[in-house]
Amino acid sequence: MTIWMPTLSGYGPRYRQLADAIVDATTRGELEPGTKLPPQRRLADALGVTVGTVTRAYALAEQQGAVSARVGSGTYVRDTSVRSSTFDTIFEQPRQPDLIDLSHATPPPSPRRSQNLARALEAIAGQPAALRAGVDYQPETGQTWQVQALAGWLTRLGRPVEAENLLMDQGGMHGIHLALSALLAPGERVAAEQLTYPGLVSALSQLSLKGVAVPFDDHGIDIEALARAFEQQPFRALYVMPDCHNPTTSRLSEARREALVALARERQFWLIEDDIYPDLPGEANTPLYRLAPECTITLFSVSKLLGGGLRVGALHAPEAARPRLTAALRAQCWMPPPLMPMVVAHWIDSGDADALIAWQREELAWRFDRAMARLAAFRPRGQRGGFYLWLPLPPDLRSSHVVEQLQRRRVVVSSAESFCLGSVSAPQAIRLCISAAESREALESALDTLVDTLGDPDPLLWETL
Ligand SMILES: Cc1ncc(COP(=O)(O)O)c(C=O)c1O
Structure with a gap:
């Protein structure tokens, strides 16, 4: 048998x-x-x-x-x-099995994440001191051992950091708010690539800050255009995603990093470096906080590596900025809840974090190769190991139409409009989060739909919209 x-x-x-x-x-x-x-x-x-x-x-x-x-x-x-009980049934979310949502940059789903969570919670539940720490107040910047665990792990991922420069927070989005609210006053300006992470756009509006949109290309933000923008509308900070620009996946070249740092020093603006995808393979460029530690605040988060629900991140900041950042954190939430950094520290300590991202790296590389091959005729852009592809559309196709038509076929993607800073006009392109598909089969099916739709767009839809 x-x-x-x-x-x-x-x-x-x-x-x-x-x-x-x-x-x-x-x-x-x-x-x-x-x-x-x-x-x-x-x-x-x-x-x-x-x-x-x-x-x-x-x-x-x-x-x-x-x-x-x-x-x-x-x-x-x-x-x-x-x-x-209700507690048991409450988690049975209604699912839409036929919908493939590739609009959010979520890590590839895997039962490994819940298994790791179960193990960490079990270890915590077995330790009275850990349980007590989980319900007690703690220092605003996080427990030293937890910060050290995170610093050690980031260092192993190629981001050398000292624990004393890190301030624990609740993930990338929280880090953006903290940095902006601590360093800028309402009404001041923040420059960013003209297509940027939508979370930045909403944070600027929440904090009554003004955005200055700067052009960029395949090598990242255009430094000459940035310098001109400063002359016309001086800004206090630049928000930038040097390693994997969201949504276009471009990477800031080493030469431009140096030019950027020189400009930031000369004009005395802050660099807010968003580094929440620190595990991209390929040749590494120097992080901005290594080039100009005195004027760079770098955002780290475990969301894209371990899981977005953990809400654990950290800001790397120079000593001069830390008291302001700590005061902003205290004013917002007093301290990050201790339980989740404890879970993350357990994943790191036990090796579960490394095993998970080793799997994730392979999975993302497989998805990238598959998607690049299937969409080759449309010349997508991306980084192997990245979460998303950027797909400039063939002439005559409008991104809002394509998004709508795909949605009718049960595939959800984002159009370039979602990433515009201010009133810049959006290119005709879509972002496709290959990481988010529930499985490889779901990704294959979404790619088939995409190829069909782009290869044979429904003319009726073009007419009606
Ligand atoms: C570039 C970028 N920064 C920040 C965030 C927010 O990260 P978190 O989920 O840790 O708040 C995201 C999430 O998609 C992102 O893509």
Whole structure:
């Protein structure tokens, strides 16, 4: 008789890989409720591991609620559809299975994230001191050991930082608000690329700040245009995404980084460096905070690496700016909630964070290769390992029409208009978050729809809009 054979990821201890594979298979429906898991010795022989490894894996999968052991009978897949309380049922979100939403830059979905969360919460629940810290006030800038864990991890990711320069916050968006509210007064100006992260545009409006739109090209922001803009409308800060511009994926060249830093020093404006995608492969350029630490505030966040729901990030700031940033943080929320940085520190410490991003890197590279090959005729732009592609449209197609037509075909993407700063006119292009597809199959299906739509646009739609 054949037995169920798990596919192990190859990352981390074998018992954990096996437990993850079991939870994955139950989540995907490959192992149905009531199915008996293979006898431990048979599975151990089949996988070439010890029985102890299988026993540990089954116990871990049981702790995570995927299976339950029956004395003398074996281990069975649990029926998680049997719910008992509002708390159990509240998480059953209505899904739209036929809709493929590629409009948000979310990390590729994986059950590994919830498995890591379960492990971290379990470790925290087993430590009275950690539980106490989770409900107590803590220093505004975060617990030292948590900040150190984050600093060490960022350093390993190629962003060398010292813990004392980091101020913990609640992610990239919070970091933008903190930096702008601490360093600028209402009415002052902030320059940015003329297409930019929409979160910046809403933060400027919330804080009554004015945006100055600056042209850019494949090598990043145009420094001469920036200098001219300063002459006409002096600004206090420049917000910039040097490594992977959102939405066009361009990367600021090393030469322009140096020119930018020289200009910032000469004209005395702050650089707000958004570095929330710090894990892009390829040749690394020097982060701005390394070139000009005295005038750069850099935003880090775990959202794109570990998960957006964790709401953990950090600002890297020079000493002179830290008291103002800390005061802004205190005024906004007193301190970041201690529980989530604790979870992140556990992921980092246990190796779960590294294993997850090793998987994510491979997944994103696969998605990139697939999408670039499928869309080759349309010349998409992107960085291998990045979350999104930028697709300038063929002549005669308008991005709002294409977005609408795709939506009718149940694929959601963003048009260039969503990224405009001020009144700049939007190019005819769309952003496609390949990372966000629920699965590789969903991505393939969205790519098919896109190719069909761009290759054969519905003329009626052009006429009616
Ligand atoms: C360039 C950029 N900056 C900041 C953010 C916000 O990050 P967070 O989710 O950590 O608030 C995003 C989110 O998509 C982003 O794309």
